[in-house]
Each structure stands twice: as C-alpha cells, then as structure tokens.
Amino acid sequence: MSRMPVAERRVQLIEAALRVACRDGIDAATVRAVAAEAGVSLGVVHYCFLDKDELLRAVAAAITEQNVASIRDIAEATDLHGLLESAVTNFWAGIIANRGEQLLGYELTTTSLRHSEMGHVAIDQYEGAWSALEVFLQDIEQGAGIRWIVPYRQLARTIVAVVDGLALAWLVDGDDEVGRAGMLGFARFLETQATPSADSENADGELDVIVRSAVERATLPA
C-alpha cells in the first residue's frame, strides 16, 4: 500500500468511499470508515483531501459522471418504438442493479441542498443529466428520423422527473415489475411527443407510429 502517487491514491480513496456510501449510506461514509475500507490509515485521507466534504464532492462527481455515461450507452434501433423501448428497459435495468448507488444519489442531492459545503453538487447532478439527455434526444432524431414536438430541454427535464419519481417509489416498495411497467408506459408517452421529420428516409413507417399513438392514447402507468 505504501509509496503511491497522490493522484492515484485519490482515486483509490474515492472508490473506497463510493463502496462504503453505497453499502451503508452517506452517514456511514466517515473518514475513518473510508480509510479502513481502503486499507490506509486515518491521516492518509486528510493528506489527499482537504477535508471530508472535498472527498464527498469527489464521490458525487464520480456518480454523476457514471449516470451521464449510462445515458450515453443506449442500444441502437431502427424505429422509434424499438429504440425507446430498449433504451428505457436498459436504463431501468441499470437502476435496479445498483440500488445502493441510486439511493446514494438522492442522499447526496438532499445533503447538497442543505449544506453549503456541498455547494454545487445537486446542480451538477441535474445539469449533467439534463444535458446528457438533450444530446440523447438529438441523436434519436437523427437515428429514427423524427422531430420532437417540444423543446429538448423541456423533454429532458420531463424524463429526469419521471425517472426520479419511479426510482424513488421503487426504492421504497422494491417492486421491480411495477417500475418497469411504469418506464415502458412512459416510453409510449414519449412516442406521442415525436413527429416524423420532413427529411426522413422512411417517413411512412414513422408516420404510422404517430398515428397509432394518437389513437391508442398513451397509458403512463407506474
């Protein structure tokens, strides 16, 4: 464990803090617990980070980056329906596979909103998610040959809000299936927010989507 460059040591400690906080909650992520998890002594943490809050901010940044990355990793598909369905399914699977991390995200948000030492953490979390989703929505327009009928940012905020709500409810009652159904229902709603783009290569198939959706009316269950 000895003789390690500071930069490397920092990532080691951030990973240890992430493990502890995901497993036992943000309150359990004390400097002592993180040091023990990383197998280093107490002083090392204070040598690598100014104080506990700087360590927690680094952990929050790591989680946000991870969330943003998971938004980018979306399966490709030819039509809008299949694309949204697979995107939503994959995204939900990523959530329920990391309960501790998901919960930690909300703990970090509320902590940031209370304590000024945690400064911009909450804003960075949401700004990161909103921005990544804007890019994602633009990519879909290209890939599926559609145009969104509401502004990117507005739609991005809606997606984050619905996912947050479904994730919170799932954290509380643990019902995987209800959550998945809610996400799929939301995907159907999203279809109604798209219209075939003028320069679409397969405008006919896409037109079919928008017509169906207007008739069937999207059910947005949870």
Place this chain on the structure above:
Amino acid sequence: MSRMPVAERRVQLIEAALRVACRDGIDAATVRAVAAEAGVSLGVVHYCFLDKDELLRAVAAAITEQNVASIRDIAEATDLHGLLESAVTNFWAGIIANRGEQLLGYELTTTSLRHSEMGHVAIDQYEGAWSALEVFLQDIEQGAGIRWIVPYRQLARTIVAVVDGLALAWLVDGDDEVGRAGMLGFARFLETQATPSADSENADGELDVIVRSAVERATLPA
C-alpha cells in the same frame, strides 16, 4: 414551561423538532437542538421519547399526515379540466410555499431506507400518499362525471412519481415557473386518462374533453 402533561409536551416537542428540521435539515435536528428550540432542558426530551429515533418517527408521521391532508383539500369544480387545473395549481403552491418541509420529506425517506431504526417511515409516507390519491381520484369520478381508464392505484402512483420528480428538480434549481408549467402539462395528460362515465349527467360536455385531448396530444413539460 413547567408542569405539563406528557401528551401535551410530546406535541410541543414534535412541533419544535419539525421547525428545526425544516429550517436546518434532518442532521441538525439533534436532541439538543430540539430541546433548545422548545425551551426545555435536554432531559425532558428523553423523558417524553424513548430515544431520538422515536422523536423523528413522530415528526415523519406528522409530515405524512399533513401531506395526506393537503391532498384532501382540493377545490371543487364542475368540469374535469377546471378541477384538475385548480387541484394541480393549489397542490404546487403548497409545495413551493414549504421548501423546507418538502426537502425534509425526502431526507426522511432516504434516512428511513438506510436505517432500520426508522423502520416503516418511508413506506408509510408513500402508502399514505397513494391511498389518499386513490380516494381523490374516486371523488373526481363522482364530481366530474368521468371514469379513469387505468386502475386507481396505478394512476395514483403515477401522480406521486411525477410530483416527486418535479419537486426534486424544483428543489435543485428553484424555478417556480418551470415547475408550475410541468404540473399544468401533467394535468393535461391526466385528462387523457379519463373517459365520460355512462351515467354522467352532462355527458356531452365531458365527451368534448376526451375528444380534444386525443387530438391535441398532451404535452407533458417540466
């Protein structure tokens, strides 16, 4: 301050704890801080409550009851559109008027999900909201002469999820107007989940609603 029945003293302490926690966050609601806020000495709190967690559980119950009550207090209106619009507007106003309490609700939820001592708090919060909304949805059916085309519970869960998501985003970025717009957009979506009931007294007017909504497509902004 002296000579007060225990039951009365308990509500006094719960109110003090609520004030402190709303103002400074759940971590700041220590036994000491609550005692100081209530103007009693440290020992009194431990005399009225078994331990700190019992006090916090009582605070959580008070908040949940308050939330449930705010769901019941909904302005009356003749048609579905006006009813949903006023309900949503009033509800949102209640949220942004109590930022601290709203944030405390999420702090209590995450705390409950981590610490077994806080036991059923999170479940009680959501079960309470879901149940109250089920009753609300049934009342609307009577009042507006409609039938919901999805099960009560499912729709109730959707409402809680969307409100949670919008409230969280508002807590982070503080944009009252975007939040209000999101709520109103969601109200328009809810209209598409209703159909005129067979025994409606003014079936013609209600039919108009469902036809409009199917054509205009609900925009659910945030």
Place this chain on the structure above:
DNA sequence: GTCTATAGTTGGATAGAC
C-alpha cells in the same frame, strides 16, 4: 416532573515520530 451534571461514544482534524 424537571433540571444539572456527567458518563460514554463517535468522528473530524492535526502534530509529530518514523
């Protein structure tokens, strides 16, 4: 019933040996 005093823990941060 109420208050003071204090026990017993925990955790952030630092000083100083190695």
Place this chain on the structure above:
DNA sequence: GTCTATCCAACTATAGAC
C-alpha cells in the same frame, strides 16, 4: 509519504439532585 497518538467538539443517554 505514511503511521500512531492525541486533541477537541458534538452527540446520545442516564443518573441523581431538587
């Protein structure tokens, strides 16, 4: 750079005086 020892603050909880 790393570890041990230690300080100091804040908190829960209780014991015992009044």
